[in-house]
Amino acid sequence: MKGIALLQTRDIQKVVEFVKKEPRTIQEIAQLMQRSWVTADTYIQRIKEQTGLLKNCMTRAFQRIW
Numbered sequence: 001m002k003g004i005a006l007l008q009t010r011d012i013q014k015v016v017e018f019v020k021k022e023p024r025t026i027q028e029i030a031q032l033m034q035r036s037w038v039t040a041d042t043y044i045q046r047i048k049e050q051t052g053l054l055k056n057c058m059t060r061a062f063q064r065i066w
Contacts, residue, residue, distance in 0.1 A: 007043055015044070016053050 011033070018024060018032055030040035048054045 007047070012047055012051065012053065015047065019054060 015029060015033065018029065026037045026041050026044070029044065030037040033040050033043065035043070044054060
């Protein structure tokens with residue numbers, strides 16, 4: 001995929017280690033990567049699909065209670 005090529009190996013490792021320490025929100029990962037949450041979410045999905053990393057790691061999600 002084109003998008004995963006934009007991520008350097010060191011960037012992938014940085015994200016993987018960040019998430020392995022404790023579950024993180026997409027927003028926290030986006031801030032680490034200095035990208036929007038949409039881009040960060042796409043990168044995370046591509047890392048999961050292309051490398052198999054993060055498959056067992058969870059990201060935190062927040063629910064709105066109305």
